[in-house]
Amino acid sequence: MTDPVRDPVLAAIRRRRVTRAMTDEPVARADVETILEAARWAPTAGNRHLQRFVATTHPGTMRVVRMVSPGMIARPPAAIVICVDRELAAQYGFRPDVPGPWIDVGTATATILLAAQAVGLGAGPVSSFSRAAVAVALDLPDGWSPELIVGLGHPAPVQPAPMSAGRRVTWRDLTRWVPEG
Amino acid sequence: MTAPWVLDEDDALELLAYLVTAARTQVDEAAEYGPMRLLTAAHRLAEAMGPRSSPETAAALGGPLAAMPTLAVPRDRTEYVEQLDAACRSLAAHLKARYGS
Numbered sequence: 405m406t407d408p409v410r411d412p413v414l415a416a417i418r419r420r421r422v423t424r425a426m427t428d429e430p431v432a433r434a435d436v437e438t439i440l441e442a443a444r445w446a447p448t449a450g451n452r453h454l455q456r457f458v459a460t461t462h463p464g465t466m467r468v469v470r471m472v473s474p475g476m477i478a479r480p481p482a483a484i485v486i487c488v489d490r491e492l493a494a495q496y497g498f499r500p501d502v503p504g505p506w507i508d509v510g511t512a513t514a515t516i517l518l519a520a521q522a523v524g525l526g527a528g529p530v531s532s533f534s535r536a537a538v539a540v541a542l543d544l545p546d547g548w549s550p551e552l553i554v555g556l557g558h559p560a561p562v563q564p565a566p567m568s569a570g571r572r573v574t575w576r577d578l579t580r581w582v583p584e585g
Numbered sequence: 586m587t588a589p590w591v592l593d594e595d596d597a598l599e600l601l602a603y604l605v606t607a608a609r610t611q612v613d614e615a616a617e618y619g620p621m622r623l624l625t626a627a628h629r630l631a632e633a634m635g636p637r638s639s640p641e642t643a644a645a646l647g648g649p650l651a652a653m654p655t656l657a658v659p660r661d662r663t664e665y666v667e668q669l670d671a672a673c674r675s676l677a678a679h680l681k682a683r684y685g686s
């Protein structure tokens with residue numbers, strides 16, 4: 405196995421943790437653009453790029469987004485909202501229930517979380533929000549469905565304890581070799 | 586004498602939006618998120634009320650309620666229920682002292 409301490413990509417993956425407490429220091433738009441550029445390179449099903457990103461560093465908009473997002477614990481000064489363009493997906497012939505576009509939301513999320521770390525920002529994914537309310541708050545075009553919000557900000561010195569800090573899961577717990585052994 | 590307001594319009598709106606949108610997200614989420622969301626709402630309400638409430642109410646809000654976890658429901662259900670009961674008892678003691686005699 406490659407040593408995760410010596411390989412910078414593996415080390416970054418190991419170091420990343422969600423940020424649930426952020427300072428109110430503003431986030432530079434240039435940093436958000438660096439993260440968006442990285443997200444563009446996340447793999448997508450059929451190279452279709454059916455996700456759309458909505459970015460904001462606007463304090464009033466962020467305030468409203470947090471008010472309608474019960475899962476948003478931090479008060480992030482910026483966010484990238486990952487949407488699926490459902491109309492485009494339908495035009496490509498994707499049925500509404502096929503998982504491809506949602507898996508793309510996952511690859512974009514993972515890329516954004518790592519890219520945020522690379523520019524020195526903390527990031528926290530949030531899926532617990534009212535899609536209907538966020539669509540209104542962000543003036544989303546028809547057919548854009550907001551699927552995940554990544555809050556971005558400068559990490560506060562003290563973070564809340566992680567969710568259910570129990571026994572640490574290892575890759576072995578999650579993996580089954582075939583054939584066994 | 587009318588009691589002083591402990592929430593301003595912005596505090597109240599924020600909490601109201603949280604409650605309404607949590608009602609929606611809870612339809613799709615694991616049942617254990619229910620108590621978590623309610624406790625988060627209670628914590629946010631307590632945080633907003635704290636500075637403007639009476640010393641006795643502020644003390645009650647800082648009791649066992651403040652110690653309740655809001656990020657995840659602990660795996661030990663019995664202990665969690667005991668903690669919730671302790672928060673309920675402590676609140677009831679404050680309510681009784683304030684209104685019950």
Ligand SMILES: Cc1cc2nc3c(=O)[nH]c(=O)nc-3n(C[C@H](O)[C@H](O)[C@H](O)COP(=O)(O)O)c2cc1C
Nearest residue numbers: 420421422424475476477528529530531532566567
């Ligand atoms: C799809 C998805 C949705 C998530 N939604 C939320 C959320 O609404 N609120 C939250 O605080 N964390 C949310 N998280 C963060 C996870 O709780 C977090 O990744 C997990 O507890 C592990 O912590 P770590 O990333 O620091 O290792 C979400 C993560 C994913 C992948």
